[in-house]
Structures are given as structure tokens and as C-alpha cells.
Amino acid sequence: MDTTPTLLSNLQAHFKLDPAETRLLIVGLGATGYSAAQFLQQTPIKFAVIDSRRNPPQIDSLREQMPDVPVFSGGFDQSAFEVATHLLVSPGVSLNEKAIHKAMQAGVTILSDIDLFACATDKPILAVTGSNGKSTVTTMLGDMGNAAGFKTAIGGNLGTPALDLLQQDADLYVLELSSFQLERTTALNAKAATVLNLSADHLDRHDSMTDYAQEKQRVFRGDGAMILNVDDPLVMAMKDPARTWFGFSIERQADFYLRRGEIDQLMHGDHVLMNADELNLEGSHNIANALAALALGHAFGLDVNAMCRALKKFKGLPHRMQKVADIHGVRWVNDSKATNIGASIAALQGYRRKVILIAGGDGKGADMTELTPIVKEKTKAVVLMGKDAALIDQALKGCVPTHFAGTMKEAVKIAAKLAQAGDSVLLSPACASLDQYKSYADRGNQFAQAVLELS
Numbered sequence: 263m264d265t266t267p268t269l270l271s272n273l274q275a276h277f278k279l280d281p282a283e284t285r286l287l288i289v290g291l292g293a294t295g296y297s298a299a300q301f302l303q304q305t306p307i308k309f310a311v312i313d314s315r316r317n318p319p320q321i322d323s324l325r326e327q328m329p330d331v332p333v334f335s336g337g338f339d340q341s342a343f344e345v346a347t348h349l350l351v352s353p354g355v356s357l358n359e360k361a362i363h364k365a366m367q368a369g370v371t372i373l374s375d376i377d378l379f380a381c382a383t384d385k386p387i388l389a390v391t392g393s394n395g396k397s398t399v400t401t402m403l404g405d406m407g408n409a410a411g412f413k414t415a416i417g418g419n420l421g422t423p424a425l426d427l428l429q430q431d432a433d434l435y436v437l438e439l440s441s442f443q444l445e446r447t448t449a450l451n452a453k454a455a456t457v458l459n460l461s462a463d464h465l466d467r468h469d470s471m472t473d474y475a476q477e478k479q480r481v482f483r484g485d486g487a488m489i490l491n492v493d494d495p496l497v498m499a500m501k502d503p504a505r506t507w508f509g510f511s512i513e514r515q516a517d518f519y520l521r522r523g524e525i526d527q528l529m530h531g532d533h534v535l536m537n538a539d540e541l542n543l544e545g546s547h548n549i550a551n552a553l554a555a556l557a558l559g560h561a562f563g564l565d566v567n568a569m570c571r572a573l574k575k576f577k578g579l580p581h582r583m584q585k586v587a588d589i590h591g592v593r594w595v596n597d598s599k600a601t602n603i604g605a606s607i608a609a610l611q612g613y614r615r616k617v618i619l620i621a622g623g624d625g626k627g628a629d630m631t632e633l634t635p636i637v638k639e640k641t642k643a644v645v646l647m648g649k650d651a652a653l654i655d656q657a658l659k660g661c662v663p664t665h666f667a668g669t670m671k672e673a674v675k676i677a678a679k680l681a682q683a684g685d686s687v688l689l690s691p692a693c694a695s696l697d698q699y700k701s702y703a704d705r706g707n708q709f710a711q712a713v714l715e716l717s
Contacts, residue, residue, distance in 0.1 A: 269305070272381035276449045277348065277371050281306040285345055288312070289362065290352025291335075296320035297423035298350050298375045301382075303328055309350075310334065312342050338362075346370055350378070353419070353442035376439065377449040379424040385432060388558050389450065391439045391481045392458025392491075394605040395551045396420070397579055399458060400438040402555035405576055407434045410559075410568035419443060434562070441477040451484030454561035458554055460496040461604025461632075471496075487561035489554060492516045508561060510553035512546055518553040518560070520546075528553060530560070536570045543576070544583045544595070545612025581706035583609060586713045591683025594713045597690040598706030603632050606692035610640040617641055617686040618677045620667075620709070622648035623693030630657035633692060637662060643680050645673045649697035670705070674712035687713075 273279040279286075286302065286309040288295050295311060295318075302309045310332035311324065318335060325333065334342050338361040343349070348371045351362060357372070366372060380387070390400045397420045407414030415430040417423060418437035427435055439447075457478050460471075479500045482488055488507040491497045492514060501507060509516035518535075521527045526538035528549070535556065538549055552573055559569045578584060581598040588594075600606045606621065619641045621633075630653055637644060638661040646654055647667045655664050665680075667673035677687045689709045691702075699705040 268384075269382050272449075273307075273378075276377065276381060277373055279307070279348060279371075279373075281308070284308060284347050285310075286348040286350060287342060287346035288350045288352070289338075290355045291315075291318035291320050291324065291333075292352055292354055293320070294352045294354075294375050294423050295350075296324060297425040298352075298378065299324060299328060299331065301375075301378055301425045301428075303331070310342065310346075312338060314338055314355075340364075343370070344368075348373060350374065351446055353440055353446075357446065372446050373448070374443060374446040375423060375425050376418070376437070376443055376447040379428065379435075379437075380447075380449040380451065382425075382428055383435065386434055386453040386562060387450070388434065388436045388562060389439055389452035389455040389481050390436065390458070390554075390558070391441070391444060391478050392456065392497075393461045393602060394600075394608055395458045395547065395554070396438045396440075397599070398548065398551045398582060399456070399555045399558070400436050401579060402552065402573065402576055403436045403558055405572040406555060406559045406564055406569040407436065409572040410564040412564070439481060441474055444480040445477040447480060448483065450481070452481070452486045454487040454489055454558050455481045456489035456554055456558055457481060457491070457497045457500060458551070459491050459494050459604065459608075461602060461607070475500075489557045489561060491550070491554070492519075493550070506561070508557045510550065510557045512550045512553070518557045520549050520553065528556070530556065530566070535566065536573065540574050541576070542574075543578050544585075545609060547608035547612055548578070548583065581703055583612075584706070586710045587717065589678075589713070589717050591685075592678070592681040593686040595686060595688045595690075596706045596709050597688060598695070598702045598709060600690040600692060601694045601702055602626070603628050603630070603692045606633065606690040607636045609688060609690040610636045613640055613686065613688075615684065615686065617688045618643050618645065618680050620645045620647070620673050620677060620687065620689045621691050621693065622646045622651040622654055623691045623695050623705075624648065624697040625650040625653060625693045628692075630654045630692075634658055634661055642685070645676050645680075647673050647698075648691070648693060650693060654692070670708045671712045671715075674709065674716065678716055 291313040312334040316336040404416035412433040415427040415432035416436040419440045420438040492509040492511040510518040512520040528535045584596045586594040695705040
């Protein structure tokens with residue numbers, strides 16, 4: 263990690279962060295907050311930590327490793343905010359919190375762990391955001407970079423916090439970034455960046471789709487190449503004609519696109535890159551993900567043959583269109599990571615045969631009527647569960663038969679009775695999981711367990 267005057271100079275230039283005068287408060291002590299504390303502990307910057315929870319996840323580790331760092335827990339003590347000159351706000355904490363909002367009004371500078379990361383490295387960064395597909399594209403790019411001979415580290419919103427990646431001393435960093443990370447980030451200048459797509463998500467934290475899109479667009483700050491989804495009008499509206507940009511599409515010709523025919527092919531201009539059936543992934547949305555990864559890698563300068571080799575070996579990620587089992591001719595697929603409507607729509611669009619859909623959970627304020635056309639077109643029946651099951655049922659207006667389940671085991675048993683040989687049963691909830699589960703991974707694991715118990 264760079265703790266030289268270069269780092270401090272960058273922080274001074276971007277945030278007027280002078281170690282002699284700065285009093286930085288880390289807000290939130292989860293994985294991100296703890297990684298920021300570890301980073302700052304190696305600098306002369308004075309900082310403290312605050313969390314509204316009485317026993318935040320990393321408090322014992324912090325007290326053991328950094329006993330001299332002041333820690334406030336069990337609420338947001340206003341006095342801690344009043345003495346701060348800078349706030350580093352973890353993505354899980356809303357900027358609309360009263361204490362934070364008041365500090366912002368008083369002129370306190372807001373920054374993020376991604377800002378610290380950007381100031382700490384001069385190595386190239388590829389940045390990935392969007393409503394759906396972020397983790398898949400980020401992981402694809404990591405495999406591509408390593409296959410092309412670059413020591414590539416991936417993280418951010420996916421897995422390893424960004425600041426912890428610095429310990430790997432990589433040649434190339436690939437960051438998955440959420441809208442919550444981007445809304446408080448200003449120092450990022452990625453070599454190439456993409457907004458993969460936009461659909462209603464996190465409207466419980468963002469005031470509108472317009473606000474949500476504006477936060478996603480912040481990934482393009484700087485002068486790097488823009489990678490744009492030609493099939494998404496909201497993304498194309500972000501195009502800056504003065505910037506280098508590359509488009510990807512599964513519907514029309516673009517810089518990187520899908521050419522349909524007797525054998526569907528992934529194309530770069532007039533050049534065939536690979537056949538679509540060489541991807542070990544289900545669904546047309548995963549072809550779009552592959553094209554986006556190819557465009558990002560091309561913008562950085564990765565060898566195209568190495569990128570295609572990596573794609574052919576890529577097996578997908580857990581809980582993202584993951585095949586669980588084939589039982590009596592019925593295929594069971596775990597897409598628990600589909601925590602918003604757009605992800606479920608993308609999953610369903612990839613099917614040529616009709617499926618039985620298991621959906622529901624916490625809809626996060628999204629308009630569930632957006633599901634109706636694709637459900638009517640692609641499903642035989644829907645099994646609903648969770649907090650907003652009735653809301654989804656109301657939105658579907660009887661376009662297909664609906665059934666209700668209280669638990670995942672019950673949902674799987676209902677789907678098994680409805681399914682016939684040749685059908686697929688798809689868990690693609692279109693909702694967050696925390697109304698009933700620890701995480702989307704917990705939800706997906708319980709689905710897989712219930713399916714395996716059938717056999």
C-alpha cells in the first residue's frame with residue numbers, strides 16, 4: 263500500500279485532507295468500514311469510528327487490532343459528527359441519516375473507501391456497475407486479465423473490500439461498484455468503465471429512477487473509455503461524444519455484438535470472436551455480460567484470444583442462473599441473486615420454453631407490474647413467498663396461475679407438483695431476501711437443499 267507523500271498529496275488535492283488538521287469519522291463498522299480503518303491506521307491521519315448498532319460486526323477485531331482508535335456504538339452521537347472534518351460513510355449507511363445530513367449542511371466533506379483506493383494506487387482500474395450482471399462481468403474480467411498475463415485483483419461491492427485489494431499489489435484492478443458506493447465517490451478515474459443496464463432497484467434509498475441513474479453515471483467520472491449497453495436507452499443517454507466509447511448489444515450491430523444465425527456468434531466489428539454456445543452459461547443476458555467484459559478488456563488492451571479462452575472456461579457464479587439438479591426431467595435453477603425486477607426479467611428472457619417461477623421477498627418499493635408481461639410470456643405458473651408476495655400477485659392480475667408458500671421447502675414442493683418432464687423451475691425472486699433470510703446466498707442455499715431433498 264502506498265503511504266508515501268504521493269498518497270497524502272492526492273488526498274490533499276481531492277479532499278483538502280491535511281493530516282495535521284483532519285479529524286475523519288468512519289461511519290459504519292462492517293467489512294468496508296473495517297477495511298478503511300486498517301488502511302488509515304497505516305497513515306498519519308487521525309480517525310474515529312461510529313456505528314448505530316450496539317455490537318457491529320467488526321467491533322471486536324477493531325478493538326483488538328487498534329485499541330487506541332475511538333469507537334462510538336449503539337447510536338449516532340451528534341457530538342462525534344460535530345468535531346469531524348471528513349466523513350467516510352460506508353455504503354450500507356444512507357446519506358439521509360439525520361446526523362450525516364446535518365454534517366453535510368455544515369460543510370463536512372464526504373468521501374468513500376473507493377476514493378481512498380483511487381488516491382492510493384496508480385495502477386489501472388476497470389469499473390463495473392449496473393442493476394444486474396455486475397458480479398458476473400467483474401469476475402469474467404478478472405479471469406480475462408489473468409489469462410492475458412496481468413496480475414488482476416477483483417473486489418469492491420463483490421467479495422473483497424477495495425482497500426484490501428491493495429495488499430495484492432496487482433497490475434490491474436477490477437471493481438464492482440454499487441449505486442451506494444458511487445453516490446459518495448468523486449476521486450475515481452477508471453481506465454474504462456461501464457453501466458451494464460438500468461432497471462428499478464433500491465428505490466427505498468434513491469428518490470427516483472432519475473436519481474438512481476445519476477448515481478450510476480458517476481462511474482464515468484474522469485477521462486477513461488465508456489462502455490455502453492446499446493440496448494438500454496437510459497444507459498445510452500449517458501454517452502459523452504467527446505469521450506472514447508464502445509457499445510455492446512445482443513439486439514443490433516455494435517462494436518461488440520451478437521450475430522444471430524444458424525450458429526449465434528459473438529462479434530467485434532466484422533471479426534468472429536467465438537460461438538455463443540461455447541459459453542457455459544444460461545440466458546441471453548449472460549451473452550450481453552460476456553460482450554460487456556470483452557469491450558472493457560479491449561478498452562484496456564487485453565489480448566482478445568486470451569479473453570475468449572477465459573470466457574470458454576467461465577462456469578458462472580453461485581446463485582446466478584446456477585443449475586442445481588435435473589430430477590425426473592425437470593431442471594431446477596438457482597437465481598437467488600436476482601434481487602430486483604430487472605434481474606428476473608433478464609433471467610426469464612433467456613428461456614425458450616415456459617418455466618415455473620418462484621419469486622417474492624422484499625420488493626424494495628419497486629413497481630411489480632413491470633414483471634407482468636414477461637411472466638405472462640415465459641411462465642406456466644408462479645409460486646410466491648415473502649413480504650411482498652401479495653403485492654406481486656396483485657400486480658400479475660391473474661395472467662398465470664399463482665400459488666403461495668410460507669417457506670422455501672413449501673415453495674419447492676408446490677413447484678414440484680406443478681412441473682412436468684421438460685419444464686424448468688426457476689428461483690428468481692425479483693426481491694431482496696432479508697425479510698426471511700440472512701442473505702440472497704442463504705436463500706439460494708435453502709432452495710438448493712430443498713430441491714436435493716426431493717430426489
